[in-house]
Amino acid sequence: MKKAGLLFLSSSLLACSAHATTRVSTATGAVEGVTEASGVTAYKGIPYAAAPVGKLRWQAPQPAAKWKGTRKADHFGARCMQLPLFSDMVFRSDGVSEDCLFLNVWTPAKSAREKLPVLVYFYGGGFAAGDGSEPRYDGESMAAKGIVTLTVNYRLNVFGFLAHPELTRESPHHASGNYGLMDQAAALQWVKKNIAAFGGDPSRVTIAGESAGSFSVSAQMINPQAKGLIAGAIGESGSLLGLMAPAPLAAAEQAGATFAQGIGAPTLKELRALPADKLLDDLKKPGAWFFAIQDGYVIPKSPVAMYAAGEQAKVPLLAGWNSYEGHYKQILGDAEPTGENFAAALQKLYGDQAGAAQQAYSGDVKQAATELASDRFIGYGTWKWIDSHARTSGKPTWRYYYTRPRPGQEGANHSVEIEYAMGNLPLNKVYAWAAEDYALSKQMQDYFANFIKTGNPNGAGLPEWPQASAGAGSRLMQLDATSKAITATDDAHYQFQESQAKR
Structure with a gap:
């Protein structure tokens, strides 16, 4: 009987202790x-x-x-x-x-x-x-x-x-x-x-x-x-x-x-x-x-x-954007992604600057139009923020480019990286996540967690993420199934967009 009583008392104390740890006093009142x-x-x-x-x-x-x-x-x-x-x-x-x-x-x-x-x-x-x-x-x-x-x-x-x-x-x-x-x-x-x-x-x-x-x-x-x-x-x-x-x-x-x-x-x-x-x-x-x-x-x-x-x-600032923030049809409409149609679209958008736009966004038309749509929407503004902060803050700045599509999608669309970075893939039941998705999520969340703790995303077991710099040739981390540090290849995009922003 005594033993049962002690067990009851012990479990009651544990329950009270567990209950107590969930109660917090704030300036406006207690919350549980x-x-x-x-x-x-x-x-x-x-x-x-x-x-x-x-x-x-x-x-x-x-x-x-x-x-x-x-x-x-x-x-x-x-x-x-x-x-x-x-x-x-x-x-x-x-x-x-x-x-x-x-x-x-x-x-x-x-x-x-x-x-x-x-x-x-x-x-x-x-x-x-x-x-x-x-x-x-x-x-x-x-x-x-x-x-x-x-x-x-x-x-x-x-x-x-x-x-x-x-x-x-x-x-x-x-x-x-x-x-x-x-x-x-x-x-x-x-x-x-x-x-x-x-x-x-x-x-x-x-x-x-x-x-x-x-x-x-x-x-x-x-x-x-x-x-x-x-x-x-x-x-x-x-x-x-x-x-x-x-x-x-x-x-x-x-x-x-x-x-x-x-x-x-x-x-x-x-x-x-x-x-x-x-x-x-x-x-x-x-x-x-x-x-x-x-x-x-x-x-x-x-x-x-x-x-x-x-x-x-x-x-310290850590920032970046995704590879498919926009869609090529935002530039081309229903026209096929051909060189001729892209040139016509650029002429309509930029007039006498169309040639400069074509030079900045060269190569495969569908890819170039996607990148232009992405930059016009959100890529350029994010780049400008990173570049300005790297230039004037005196604090470490870290840049990423996210390129992993969700399962079954063509590219890394706007907002797809959130659940990877926050470690919340299991909460999204819409997609059949693969082992590579979970591995990237763990890596990306570790980078973010390290940054939150220290102001630096780097840590044990992670590919080295170099600091970004202002101007051309910045270093950054490409986040994908195989993440890697790269040197920016899109400087021409932002030099062109800078010229447009100043017009």
Whole structure:
């Protein structure tokens, strides 16, 4: 009997101990997470700011209200208002709502004393869609590598990026738009205040993202609100330094006023009174897509100029893009990929510069047109960011070129590398992953994990990844079934695109 009692007491103490380790106190209240089979504890749906509703719609994020007792952090919060735009997005979140400023934390730490490196990942989706609950961004696999990993929800499209003359007038900073970027910075402030309680080191925070998430990383590196909060940066496909510069505030205000007029709510009072679903529905109108802008506050000046002047965060940067970011038909339309058709397409695009374009994008027509489409979309902007940072930051910069297609696909399309880098191939059941895919995923995740921990992707058992350099002849890592360090072969592309950007 005594023995049974001792066993019961012992198991009860163990249960209490296990329970205690999943409860964490934050500045706004206690949260209780769920420990996964891997030993990683997940805390989902933690509010990092107040719900941006009512008068707080189109305001900078405000502090989250404190709560009493312990909040169950066992499911994802709502995703931010968005239309179903991208077929590859899979959500595990609790519906769609304006009340969406939640973050998720996965930690391997067993105590608050561990001071582990931290990764904060911003999702992609053109600043119009995406969510921190998407399986491809799941943080458990990266956390198992010894990294406290977070995904962050931020406001999107008209809810996150509307500029309007009345909004500018009411702002103490005489700016409007970029609320989604302010949300991200508020999440980084939350990390600074709270991540130690989850076993993270607030002085070792790497920010990362793909597509609009990568644009966001390039933005936070020049956002005064994020100053001093970033120790490293990872960008997958995209930056604000591309061919389409962020619109200046005045132009964005005009676009916002025109949109408001077009939906029958020309004043700010009327706009704020609109139900969120109605406002979302109005985004179905042609041309209704709101994006990051040069507002003079969050993005103080031209991103190209700020990076050229060395005004960005002086931190290690790892960035790159994929081989099939675009498609040759974006250049050729339905025309066959022949030399004659390519020359005609270049003439239409570039006029008297068509010859220079042909020289820069030579060789196999289908491949050249694919590379041109990729560069026009996102390749050039990513290259420009890497090149500028290597030139002015004084910190190590690492460049990659990702060329592994998913099984059954022709090339490495936009966004396909995410689940490889984050170690989440098993969560995507659509593809029949081969051993080579899992091997590449392990390698790529190890590179990323090493970078997050040390600012250098290199480590034992990995092919040596050389640092990038500014100008022609940069070294980089080609990531594929057999990864290898190479010297850039596409300098002519970016010399041509630079000439176009300056026109």
